[in-house]
Amino acid sequence: MFNQTLKHKLKLAFKYFVLLGWLLFCIAPIIVFFMASISDTSLFQTIPELFSLRGLTLDNYRISINQGNFLFYLRNSLIIAGSALATVLIVCTPMAYGITKLKSPKVKGVLVFGVLSTRFIPYVIIALPLYLLFIRLGFTGSLFGVIMAHLAMQTPFIVWLMIGFFAGVPKEIEEAAIIDGCSSLQVFTKVSLPIVLPGLNAAAILAFIISYNEFLFALFLAGPNNRPLTVGIMRYAGGAEVGAQFGVIAAFGSMIVVPIIIFALIVNRYIVSGMTQGAVKE
Amino acid sequence: MRKFYRPWVFIIPGLILGLLTLGIPIYEAIKNSFYNIRLYRLGSEFFIGLENYIRLLNDPIFLIALRVSLIFAIGCTVLVLLFSILVSSVLTSDKIEDSKLTRPLMALFIVPFVTTQVVTGIMGRTFIWQTEFGLVNYLLNLIGIEGQAWLTTPYLALPTAIITNTWRLTPLALLVFYAALTTIPKTLIESAKLDGANEFKILTKIKLPIIRYHVIFISLIIFTSAFREFDVIFSLTGRGPARATNVLSIMVYEQGVNVGNMGYANAIAFTMFLIVTVLTIIYMLIFKIGNIGDQ
Numbered sequence: 001m002f003n004q005t006l007k008h009k010l011k012l013a014f015k016y017f018v019l020l021g022w023l024l025f026c027i028a029p030i031i032v033f034f035m036a037s038i039s040d041t042s043l044f045q046t047i048p049e050l051f052s053l054r055g056l057t058l059d060n061y062r063i064s065i066n067q068g069n070f071l072f073y074l075r076n077s078l079i080i081a082g083s084a085l086a087t088v089l090i091v092c093t094p095m096a097y098g099i100t101k102l103k104s105p106k107v108k109g110v111l112v113f114g115v116l117s118t119r120f121i122p123y124v125i126i127a128l129p130l131y132l133l134f135i136r137l138g139f140t141g142s143l144f145g146v147i148m149a150h151l152a153m154q155t156p157f158i159v160w161l162m163i164g165f166f167a168g169v170p171k172e173i174e175e176a177a178i179i180d181g182c183s184s185l186q187v188f189t190k191v192s193l194p195i196v197l198p199g200l201n202a203a204a205i206l207a208f209i210i211s212y213n214e215f216l217f218a219l220f221l222a223g224p225n226n227r228p229l230t231v232g233i234m235r236y237a238g239g240a241e242v243g244a245q246f247g248v249i250a251a252f253g254s255m256i257v258v259p260i261i262i263f264a265l266i267v268n269r270y271i272v273s274g275m276t277q278g279a280v281k282e
Numbered sequence: 283m284r285k286f287y288r289p290w291v292f293i294i295p296g297l298i299l300g301l302l303t304l305g306i307p308i309y310e311a312i313k314n315s316f317y318n319i320r321l322y323r324l325g326s327e328f329f330i331g332l333e334n335y336i337r338l339l340n341d342p343i344f345l346i347a348l349r350v351s352l353i354f355a356i357g358c359t360v361l362v363l364l365f366s367i368l369v370s371s372v373l374t375s376d377k378i379e380d381s382k383l384t385r386p387l388m389a390l391f392i393v394p395f396v397t398t399q400v401v402t403g404i405m406g407r408t409f410i411w412q413t414e415f416g417l418v419n420y421l422l423n424l425i426g427i428e429g430q431a432w433l434t435t436p437y438l439a440l441p442t443a444i445i446t447n448t449w450r451l452t453p454l455a456l457l458v459f460y461a462a463l464t465t466i467p468k469t470l471i472e473s474a475k476l477d478g479a480n481e482f483k484i485l486t487k488i489k490l491p492i493i494r495y496h497v498i499f500i501s502l503i504i505f506t507s508a509f510r511e512f513d514v515i516f517s518l519t520g521r522g523p524a525r526a527t528n529v530l531s532i533m534v535y536e537q538g539v540n541v542g543n544m545g546y547a548n549a550i551a552f553t554m555f556l557i558v559t560v561l562t563i564i565y566m567l568i569f570k571i572g573n574i575g576d577q
Contacts, residue, residue: 011481015372019387022369025449026394032417033405045415095296101289111293118304119503120558122510124534125551126303129310132544135324152303159296184288213398215513216531220539230400234517237404246408253401264396268389271396275454276461 030261037061037254041247060251068252073232077212080228083143084150084211085204088158091151093200096162097188112163118156126152127220134221141223149217154210158203164277165199166192202274205267209260229256308555315549321542334549344550346525347533348557350440351509354529357444358451358508359501365448366455367497371485374463388460395453403517406446407433411518439519439526447514451507455500462493498569505565506558530554 032050040055064070099115102108126149134140169192177191193200215230222231233256237249264271315334319327338344369391373384394402410417411432419429432442466489474484490497512531521528521536530550538547 012377015375015378018368018372019378019383022365023387023390026391026453028417029405029410029449030393030397032409036409047415047417047420091296091299094292095300098287098289098292098296101287101292103289117559117562118300120506120510120562121304121308122531122551122554122558123512124510124531125311125555126307128534128538128544128547128551129307129314131538132314132319132321132548133306133310148303151299152307155296155300155303159300178286184286184291187287188292209396213396215398215400215516219535230398230513233404234400237408249404249408253398253404257397257401260396260398261393264392265389268392271392272388272457272461275457 030257033250034254034258036247037250039247041245041250045246057247060247061255063248064252064255068236068248069232070229070252070255073227073229074255076222076226077228077230079143080146080150080214080218080222080226081208081212083147084154085208087147087151088154088207088211089200089204092155092158092203093162093193094188096159097166097192099159099163100166112160115156115159115163119160121152121156123149123153123216127217131220141221141226143222143226145221146217146226149221150211150214153214153217154207158207161203161206161274161277162196162199165196165203168199169195198270198273199277201267202270202277205270206274209264209271212260308552311548311552311555314545315552317545319544319548321538321544327545330545334546335553337546338549338553343525343528343533347528347530347550350525350527351529351531351554353440354444354447354511354515354527355505355509357441358447358511359505361444361448362452362455362504363497363501365452366459366500367490369452370456370459370463371489373460374489375485376481379464388457391456392453394449395451397450399450399513400517402446402450403514403519406442406518411442411446433519434523436522436524436526439522443515443518443522443527446518447508447511450514451504455504458496458500459493462496463489466492502562502565506562509558509561510554 032047035050036045037060038056038058039050040057040059043055044050099108099111102111130145130149131140134142134145139145173195174187174191177187182190212228213230214228215234218226218228218231219234222228227235233249233252236252237245316329316331317327318330318333372378373387378384397405409415413419413429413431413434416429416432418432422429430438432438470488471484474488479487510531511529512535515522515527515529516532516535519527521532531554534547534551534554537543537550541547
């Protein structure tokens, strides 16, 4: 009797241990990073000192903005992420809708397979030739090039996502609209789209985050006027080994990720539904 | 009624754009790989046929890059699966599943996935794996283990990169497995319990087999994602001490942009593309993933 409850208690303790351990593993780096950003790292950098709340300062943030050119990079990041988001949604949503409405399962299967298989393409084979192509064509570093690459990167996943959402729209509702006299375009815009709106939100959120965080295409294809935060922080922190700079790097980095993390925590419901959609068929 | 929807009207624009944005670069890459192209002497390209590919097969750096990429991808896949199955199993286990903890926990578990990749690498380089002041060495010292030079020791750099990338990728697998596990009918679990199965047996003999297609699918996603990884490695260790983390994508960057040998870099990129395609096809054939797409 006693052994049973002890075993149960140990099992439960083990479960809590796993969850707590994983939780700490996930967020401890971010917390350390943030604590360093508000500390004067020219005085100290060890972990216990970072948490001792001595030498709290906002200087690191001030330096990031003034000398690190943070706001310039932020503007570019928002432009790239926003444009990519809009482009991807406009291109992918009708395409996904059309695929779900195909009558032949064979054609449908081929297209779905095609969409799926393009998810594995290495980004360097998009970035490198485009980089050379734009040099030869004479317009390097344009926003157009970056967005084109982001479109290539995002389309497979977002189309796949939206197919899953459109497949969940009840046929009866659409057929009722047809009977009421709607054209196929009207069925799409007035019936199907509103129903998949949560899915659209999920796709939009994920597409924005992915484009905001993107680095490789920005590195190859963004010119001096278009560089986003990801390139900005690498230029700033690239090979820095100097101790005093660590706090500034932490501030720069924190300003990049903390807003996104807070945003993700608020909309986590959409992110979860987006990432599990299509993978879980219920 | 079917003809009414005119699906191809909706599909064609997106399909054309998709094919262009993917097709043009790949076509250019193949074309470029047959030439000797110098980035800093553009205009003097000349055709050299398969020479880039022959050179690549004999290039020791390419072989290193290939090996590192494979080890990195396999390492990440194994670790991600390990952690994600463990954590998702616990999250859906008896006392935990219905508690109020799961929603907030899941929300926090997403954090590594939305953290900007280059910031992850910089964070790792400056505060986590750093030899003197890093978090890892601090924790190790607390329990009496000597701290290591994680990023500058050749045989430690790659495992460090693998762990860092695992940190970033696990949430994706975790979410999918968690969602899949929660859709298992409770009646199935109940009847197994009535038959006397304990929790662990239920997990290994019932739950995990049910989600095995999800595991297979996700492991392919993780593998291909890790194989082509650039951002995290570039910002964490670059090509690493003694090229310990010199993955293929970094070699492409180095050869194309730093050295300026564009034709060769394109050949490497296309070879990378071929390798991933072949591996994916083999993987799909082994696990018959083609059938899943029909569902």
